[in-house]
Amino acid sequence: MDAGFAARLRADGMSFEARDAELLRAVDEHRSLNAAADALGRSFSRAHARITALEAEFGPLVERQRGGVGGGGSELTDAARDLLARFERLRTAYAGTAAVEETVLDGQVTERDGEMATVETAAGTVRALAPEAAERVEVTLRADAITLHAPDDPPKTGEMSARNRFQGEAVDLVPGETIVRVGVDVGPAEPLVVLVTHDAIGALDLAVGDPVVASFKATATRATAAEGASE
Incomplete structure (x- = not known):
């Protein structure tokens, strides 16, 4: 696509x-x-x-x-x-979307388990695939790879180990014909950008100012060495 x-x-x-x-x-x-x-x-x-x-x-x-x-x-x-x-x-x-919208978070690798790394970011701790020698990294989150949940919607069995979760607040909703661009304040200066369907917004009854949880698969989260960082 x-x-x-x-x-x-x-x-x-x-x-x-x-x-x-x-x-x-x-x-x-x-x-x-x-x-x-x-x-x-x-x-x-x-x-x-x-x-x-x-x-x-x-x-x-x-x-x-x-x-x-x-x-x-x-x-x-x-x-x-x-x-x-x-x-x-x-x-x-x-x-028809002109370009992939991504959120990039600066992070520090604190632990490794094979190809997976634990990374501390301003938005919270994430698990991501990271280069072996990199310590300072940039974690890239694609807008279409993030799912939104209600804060009281508990993760399904086994989900905590498979998905990263950020608590935040919806600060922007821009509806298109089929999808809605949602901005979620999770701590850093720039909101986390999420693309979801109108059905998903309706199911959440989401409005600006509402608390929301953004989740995304750890195995689909990529970290790259930060610019200027030695590998």
Whole structure:
């Protein structure tokens, strides 16, 4: 995709992403989940498990028909077609964004565990992938890789070790046709920039001045040696 954005729709922790849209379109084309998986070079068991997981959050997506005179097959539900349309609108909106918006935090590596490092920043402690010898680093956070949560929404099982979390306050909401650019004050001079859907804003009932938690995967967080720092 243009500008490096990864479009995704979220529902209660489940993300609908490009690979999922590709799978649904293949089901629609081949009228069979098995044939769709074959066409995409995926195993049927994994494709079936993914559809089941998506349906648990987004509702029925594929109608499976048993064999008979006309043979069995699979068809997309109206909910699946609506989900694909929403995803395409979001993807188009992201593709039209001129450049990736990022927040860069200065930090100091305080601990290492293999490729992962613990970094102290003005916004708080983060876990990130960092160069082996770097001590002073810059942590880059992509606006489309951050999820917003209500402060009283506890992390799901295992999430604390997998995600970084910043407590903050929404200081800016700029709505677009499909996405909303949210500025979150987490401590540093410049707000953390987050891109989310209108649905996400509605689910949070988020307004300027509201407390909010921004979270992002540790494994998707990159730290690079700060300019002028020795490696």
